[in-house]
Amino acid sequence: MNTTAMQTSSLGKSVGAANLRVPGAYWSPYLAGFVLGLVLLAAFVLMGHGIGASGAVASIVTAGEHAVAPAHAEANGYFGAYLADSDGSPLHSWIVVEVAGILIGGLLSGLLAGTFRFTIERGPGTGVGPRLAGAFGGGILMGFASRLARGCTSGQALTGGALLSVGSWAFMIAIFVSGYLIAPLMRRRWT
Amino acid sequence: MNAPLYPHGVFGAGASLWIALAIGIAFGACLERAGFGSARKLVAQFYLTDLAVFKVMFTAIITAMTGVLLLSTAGLLDRSLLAVPPTFLLPQVVGGLLFGVGFVVGGYCPGTSCVGAVTGRGDALVLWLGMIVGVLIFGEAFAMLETFYNATDLGALTLPMLFHLPYPLIVVLVVMMALFGFRVAGWIERKHRAPSAIL
Numbered sequence: 001m002n003t004t005a006m007q008t009s010s011l012g013k014s015v016g017a018a019n020l021r022v023p024g025a026y027w028s029p030y031l032a033g034f035v036l037g038l039v040l041l042a043a044f045v046l047m048g049h050g051i052g053a054s055g056a057v058a059s060i061v062t063a064g065e066h067a068v069a070p071a072h073a074e075a076n077g078y079f080g081a082y083l084a085d086s087d088g089s090p091l092h093s094w095i096v097v098e099v100a101g102i103l104i105g106g107l108l109s110g111l112l113a114g115t116f117r118f119t120i121e122r123g124p125g126t127g128v129g130p131r132l133a134g135a136f137g138g139g140i141l142m143g144f145a146s147r148l149a150r151g152c153t154s155g156q157a158l159t160g161g162a163l164l165s166v167g168s169w170a171f172m173i174a175i176f177v178s179g180y181l182i183a184p185l186m187r188r189r190w191t
Numbered sequence: 192m193n194a195p196l197y198p199h200g201v202f203g204a205g206a207s208l209w210i211a212l213a214i215g216i217a218f219g220a221c222l223e224r225a226g227f228g229s230a231r232k233l234v235a236q237f238y239l240t241d242l243a244v245f246k247v248m249f250t251a252i253i254t255a256m257t258g259v260l261l262l263s264t265a266g267l268l269d270r271s272l273l274a275v276p277p278t279f280l281l282p283q284v285v286g287g288l289l290f291g292v293g294f295v296v297g298g299y300c301p302g303t304s305c306v307g308a309v310t311g312r313g314d315a316l317v318l319w320l321g322m323i324v325g326v327l328i329f330g331e332a333f334a335m336l337e338t339f340y341n342a343t344d345l346g347a348l349t350l351p352m353l354f355h356l357p358y359p360l361i362v363v364l365v366v367m368m369a370l371f372g373f374r375v376a377g378w379i380e381r382k383h384r385a386p387s388a389i390l
Contacts (some may be wrong), residue, residue, distance in 0.1 A: 005205075025286040026284055027224040027252040029243040029247045030246060030373075031224075032222075032224050032225035032285060033248065033250025034204070034247070034250055034251070034254050035195065035221050036250075036254075037251035039214060039217045040300055041262075044194075044258075045194045045196065045262065045268060045363035046195065046334050046367070047196075047210065048272050049274040053300075053301040054322070054326075057323060057326050058326050060323070061323055061330065064323075068238040071222050072348045075245070076331070076333060077333045077336065077378060081214040092215035094207060095211070097325075098211040098389075099305060100215060101212045101214060101215015101216040101217075101219060102216075102217065102218050102305045103215075104216050104304060104307055105215060105217060105219025105220040106216070106220065106222060106306035107310065108216070109223035109224055109304070110208065110309065110310035115228060116309040116310045117312050118312045119312060121230040121231050122227060122231075128233065131314055132313070134296050134297060135230075135298060135314040135317040135318040136297075136375060137298075137321065138292075138298065138306070138318060138321065139317070139318035139324070140319075140321045141289050141290070141296065141325060142294065142318075142325060143324060143326040143327075144324055144325040144326070145289035145290035145325075147329040148283075148289070148329065148336070148340060149282060149285075149286025149288075150282075150283070153290075153302060153303075154218075154302045155276065156283070157252075157312060158327070160276035161256075161350070162252045162259065163259070163273060163276070164275075164350040165276045165277075165278060165347070165350075166280070166350060166352075166353050167276060167277065167278030167283040167345070168276050168278075169285070170284050171283040171286060172287065173287070174284045174288045174291060175293065176291065177287075177288065178291030178292050179237050179294055180246040182291065182292045182295050183237035183295050184220045185356055186234075186296060
């Protein structure tokens with residue numbers, strides 16, 4: 001595929017960078033966004049639907065709960081409907097495989113470009129404990145919010161944004177509004 | 192071409208999963224190449240020092256959106272068969288508000304946390320565990336949430352339908368807005384980026 005060739009050639013250029021923090025270690029945001037847009041377009045053309053991420057978390061949680069407490073999961077209004085849906089609709093397993101692909105693609109790209117490193121990303125004045133607490137708390141919020149909104153930045157903002165869905169645009173605008181409102185409170189954690 | 196291909200039965204469920212894998216790999220590589228395996232790069236969007244999140248998102252959106260319009264105008268893609276995410280306005284606005292807080296507090300969104308985790312970021316892995324807990328809480332509280340979850344159901348409502356404007360015109364307007372946004376983003380970055388603040 002064309003996209004693969006583009007990635008390989010551009011990766012080649014950045015491999016030599018000894019320090020991943022130098023500007024230029026990443027692609028230009030416009031190039032990355034353009035290729036990402038082509039990937040999304042490929043999903044539309046091939047599958048008739050877009051891409052996702054948080055849906056895979058829901059599938060994994062549903063499968064996990066079904067394995068541990070089958071009766072409880074089946075009786076639950078949300079997980080039960082998810083289970084019933086999985087039999088008829090292949091979309092849930094599609095997203096799980098797609099997210100497995102994200103893991104592979106992210107890993108390969110990170111290894112090739114030299115951006116892989118074991119670290120806890122945090123602001124200069126933030127300890128590991130508070131940072132991991134923030135990551136965990138933020139994760140809880142986004143896990144909950146992505147189910148309430150029926151998707152996340154992938155399934156709603158990117159996919160629904162490109163298909164001009166009103167709800168997806170409302171979701172995306174709401175993310176930026178609350179992100180900018182909360183950011184001053186978190187400034188000392190990050191900068 | 193008779194696209195979208197899968198709804199037309201051009202290939203089966205087995206092949207669709209290989210496509211899922213290929214699209215996922217390309218998606219993950221794009222996110223990594225954008226620098227989105229790094230929480231500090233992502234949250235810089237909210238401190239105005241690096242607006243790559245906005246630039247990547249809107250470049251991707253206008254690329255895919257324009258591609259859909261061109262292919263459907265050329266008669267190669269049946270736009271009516273594309274799965275437009277349905278609008279449930281209130282839960283999506285409230286979900287977006289909660290999500291934005293989670294993004295800034297957590298440092299990644301769900302897709303980018305996958306890339307962060309596989310490129311060695313322990314905080315991304317912890318965020319993933321948090322998401323599992325968040326989904327579990329949502330599911331267990333669903334009896335209480337169900338009415339709100341299904342509130343303000345507007346169906347597969349699109350911006351052209353909402354504004355009663357032709358689809359191509361909305362596409363042109365969104366592209367123009369994005370291009371204007373990119374100029375403003377560059378201007379904001381030059382104002383806010385201290386020489387030492389390269390992430």
